[in-house]
Amino acid sequence: MQKAKRLFYHVEQFSRMVGSTIINLPAFIRYHRSTLDQMNHLGYASIFLVMAASIMIGMVLALEWGKKLELFGAKLLMGRIISIAVIRETGPLITGLMLSGRVGASIAAELGSMKQSEQLDAMRAMGADPIPRLIVPRIAATMITFVPLVAIADAIAIIGGWIAAVVWLQTDSTHFWISALDGLFFKDLTIGLIKPFFMGFTIASISCYYGISTYGGAEGVGRSATRAVMACSLAILFMDFLISKFILAFFYA
Amino acid sequence: MENNKPDNVITVEDLSFTYGNEMVLDSLNLSVNKGETLVILGGSGAGKSTLLRLIIALIRPTRGRLTVFDKDINLLSERQLRPMRSRMGFVFQGGALFDSITVAENVGYALRINNPRISESEFKKTVMDILDYVEMTEFYSSYPADLSGGQRKRIAIARATITHPEIILYDEPTSGLDPIVSKRINQLINRLRIEQNITSIVVTHILQDAFEVATRLVMLKNGRLVFEGQSDDLLLSKDPYVQQFVR
Numbered sequence: 247m248q249k250a251k252r253l254f255y256h257v258e259q260f261s262r263m264v265g266s267t268i269i270n271l272p273a274f275i276r277y278h279r280s281t282l283d284q285m286n287h288l289g290y291a292s293i294f295l296v297m298a299a300s301i302m303i304g305m306v307l308a309l310e311w312g313k314k315l316e317l318f319g320a321k322l323l324m325g326r327i328i329s330i331a332v333i334r335e336t337g338p339l340i341t342g343l344m345l346s347g348r349v350g351a352s353i354a355a356e357l358g359s360m361k362q363s364e365q366l367d368a369m370r371a372m373g374a375d376p377i378p379r380l381i382v383p384r385i386a387a388t389m390i391t392f393v394p395l396v397a398i399a400d401a402i403a404i405i406g407g408w409i410a411a412v413v414w415l416q417t418d419s420t421h422f423w424i425s426a427l428d429g430l431f432f433k434d435l436t437i438g439l440i441k442p443f444f445m446g447f448t449i450a451s452i453s454c455y456y457g458i459s460t461y462g463g464a465e466g467v468g469r470s471a472t473r474a475v476m477a478c479s480l481a482i483l484f485m486d487f488l489i490s491k492f493i494l495a496f497f498y499a
Numbered sequence: 500m501e502n503n504k505p506d507n508v509i510t511v512e513d514l515s516f517t518y519g520n521e522m523v524l525d526s527l528n529l530s531v532n533k534g535e536t537l538v539i540l541g542g543s544g545a546g547k548s549t550l551l552r553l554i555i556a557l558i559r560p561t562r563g564r565l566t567v568f569d570k571d572i573n574l575l576s577e578r579q580l581r582p583m584r585s586r587m588g589f590v591f592q593g594g595a596l597f598d599s600i601t602v603a604e605n606v607g608y609a610l611r612i613n614n615p616r617i618s619e620s621e622f623k624k625t626v627m628d629i630l631d632y633v634e635m636t637e638f639y640s641s642y643p644a645d646l647s648g649g650q651r652k653r654i655a656i657a658r659a660t661i662t663h664p665e666i667i668l669y670d671e672p673t674s675g676l677d678p679i680v681s682k683r684i685n686q687l688i689n690r691l692r693i694e695q696n697i698t699s700i701v702v703t704h705i706l707q708d709a710f711e712v713a714t715r716l717v718m719l720k721n722g723r724l725v726f727e728g729q730s731d732d733l734l735l736s737k738d739p740y741v742q743q744f745v746r
Contacts, residue, residue, distance in 0.1 A: 360598075363593055363595060363598075364591045364592070364593060364595035365595050365596075365597055365598075367552075367557050367589075367591065367595065368589070368591055368595035368596075368597075370557060370577075370584075371555050371557060371584060371587075371588075371589040372584065372585075372589075372608060372609045372612055372658075373580075373581040373582075373584040373585045373609070373612055373613070374608075374612050375577070
């Protein structure tokens with residue numbers, strides 16, 4: 247009973263924070279300096295991580311699918327399979343999971359330590375609302391940077407797949423690219439770029455909530471960061487399923 | 500309901516606050532007069548800091564009435580509270596300075612909230628004046644991480660006073676400081692009362708500091724008021740808890 251009560255309390259508080267954030271979202275223009283700082287800190291600094299993860303995923307996809315396709319004499323379809331898989335699914339998902347760890351922990355720990363050192367209370371005591379000043383720039387920055395990060399991840403993963411296909415599976419380079427581009431349609435790109443927009447909002451809002459609801463000193467900050475990463479990772483998987491289901495029902499009905 | 504005592508700036512009536520199952524404040528009655536420095540004494544967990552947080556509405560009471568500037572703050576929304584909060588200052592226990600911005604930006608934070616279009620020259624002059632008042636001008640461009648505990652407290656006081664508030668709430672302003680630095684902080688609190696007629700509420704558990712700044716004292720034990728009066732009355736109190744605290 248007590249647990250259910252606490253769960254409802256958190257759901258209510260989270261909904262309030264999200265509602266207030268959506269109402270205050272245009273404030274990112276007013277606090278553009280803070281938003282740009284966050285874009286640099288959360289987005290630009292994640293590029294290397296995302297690129298490293300993507301190239302590996304692209305290579306693994308090519309190796310796994312290449313062997314299977316070879317059995318059916320369909321190796322020429324490899325480019326198509328990799329480009330569709332990466333752009334529609336793997337790129338946003340892997341980027342989302344990587345950023346859940348990096349961005350989620352960073353936001354939750356930063357806001358958590360601000361809460362613990364009473365900086366959030368100090369802000370309220372001076373008549374300032376922490377939502378537009380602290381939360382909106384982080385959420386806006388994550389949403390804005392997530393889309394190009396996923397685009398970079400997609401491109402790098404396909405390049406990784408191409409390298410593996412050419413070097414280890416002796417696939418013809420030109421055939422790979424023709425197949426990769428032939429299989430792509432505008433709606434695939436749309437799906438691939440809609441997902442990161444919502445995923446960015448999900449990661450940032452969950453992490454912000456865990457940050458501002460931190461309690462229990464330094465241990466509490468660590469606990470919030472860990473919980474934020476776990477919750478963001480699960481939410482990303484759920485969001486991915488939800489968006490895919492919705493888009494498949496809507497675009498492919 | 501209008502407050503019928505013109506000198507009262509804060510009135511606490513039958514105020515209770517519970518956290519989970521724990522009663523932190525229990526049916527508290529108290530009033531604070533304009534221009535006085537009320538010191539709230541008590542041991543750890545007595546509810547002293549909770550009372551300060553209730554006064555500035557960072558938390559809401561479970562029961563009772565809390566009137567600040569003739570307004571029942573329990574009836575005000577977060578937005579309606581902002582003008583009231585701009586008439587008050589809060590000095591947090593650890594200073595609560597924003598790590599990512601300079602001392603100047605910390606001190607002038609409330610200036611930018613109240614007047615987003617303030618010119619840089621006016622901002623700098625106002626901040627320099629208040630830093631001069633707390634004898635910290637050389638730290639204008641420093642970051643909070645570069646400051647000692649006492650310096651952080653003085654910057655926190657500068658930040659709380661920059662908008663010329665009518666009430667300042669101090670949460671353990673001298674805790675963790677050596678006696679010399681504590682004396683400087685106490686002198687600053689007294690100067691603000693004498694020169695600017697600021698009403699202050701000081702929460703502390705250090706008796707010597709309480710005697711240095713108080714015009715009136717109250718003592719809390721387990722969320723209940725066990726003493727109210729002057730310094731001399733405190734020393735003569737027959738209450739066993741007060742006697743134990745004083746000794």
